[in-house]
Amino acid sequence: MNVVGVVFLFLVLGVVGAESIRLSPDPPSPVLPATFTAGFDETMDYFGLTGATQGVLYYDSLKGYERMDRENGEADRYCGTAHLFSKTPCTHLIVDSTRWLIFPQRQSCCYCCDSADGCGIVKRDFLANATFVGYEEVNGTSVQHWKEEGLQENDYWQTDDQKPVRLYQKPNDDMRFKGTDLKPIDPSVFQVPDYCSSDKQCGGTCSFLRKRASRSVSKSGGRPKGILVE
Known part of the structure; x- marks a missing residue:
C-alpha cells in the first residue's frame, strides 16, 4: 500500500473511531440505592459561616426513612440556624414524612418541617433530569x-x-462519601427520641420553610411543590 493509501486508511479509522465515541450512549440517570449507609466528609459555606465535619448517612427508601449524623452541625443551614454558633453534633432524622433536628449532646430535639414543606426524604431519582x-x-x-x-x-x-x-x-x-454499605439498616437507627415533640419547633431555616409552605398553600389553595433539602 502506498503512502497515500496508508494516510487515507488512518483518516477513515479516525473518523470511525470518533463517530463511535460520539454515538456511544450515556449511562442511565443516577438512582440512589434503595437502602444504604455511607460515611462522608463535608465542607460547608452558608451565609459566610464556613465549616468542615464528618458524618454518616442512613437511607431506607423502602420505609421512607433517612438519617444524617454530623459530628458538628454548626455550619449546616438547618442545625446551625436552630442553635446559632453552636459546635455540637446534630442529626437530621426523617420518619413518617417528618424531619426532626436532634442535638444528642444537649438532649434537645425540635420539629423542623414535613414533606408538605419539601422536607421529606431525598428521592432516589432526584437527578433524573441531570x-x-x-x-x-x-x-x-x-x-x-x-x-x-x-x-x-x-x-x-x-x-x-x-x-x-x-x-x-x-x-x-x-460532600464526599467514604464507602457505601448496602446491607439492611437496623430499625433502631430511625427511632425518634422520647424527648422529641412537635410542640417544640425549630427556628431559622426550618421556620422559613414552614412559612414558605404556608404562603404557597394560601396562594394556590393546595399543597406547595416539594423542594430538595438535605
Whole structure:
C-alpha cells in the first residue's frame, strides 16, 4: 500500500473511531440505592459561616426513612440556624414524612418541617433530569459525573453500579462519601427520641420553610411543590 493509501486508511479509522465515541450512549440517570449507609466528609459555606465535619448517612427508601449524623452541625443551614454558633453534633432524622433536628449532646430535639414543606426524604431519582458530563478519575477510580440545575447547581459523581461518590451543591456544600454499605439498616437507627415533640419547633431555616409552605398553600389553595433539602 502506498503512502497515500496508508494516510487515507488512518483518516477513515479516525473518523470511525470518533463517530463511535460520539454515538456511544450515556449511562442511565443516577438512582440512589434503595437502602444504604455511607460515611462522608463535608465542607460547608452558608451565609459566610464556613465549616468542615464528618458524618454518616442512613437511607431506607423502602420505609421512607433517612438519617444524617454530623459530628458538628454548626455550619449546616438547618442545625446551625436552630442553635446559632453552636459546635455540637446534630442529626437530621426523617420518619413518617417528618424531619426532626436532634442535638444528642444537649438532649434537645425540635420539629423542623414535613414533606408538605419539601422536607421529606431525598428521592432516589432526584437527578433524573441531570446531564451526563463524562467519566472522571476520583481516588484512582473512574466514576460518572452528572450535573443538574435545581435550587443551585448540583454536581454529582457515582460509580457505574450507582453508589454515591460525591455531591457538590455549588457553592455551599461539598460532600464526599467514604464507602457505601448496602446491607439492611437496623430499625433502631430511625427511632425518634422520647424527648422529641412537635410542640417544640425549630427556628431559622426550618421556620422559613414552614412559612414558605404556608404562603404557597394560601396562594394556590393546595399543597406547595416539594423542594430538595438535605
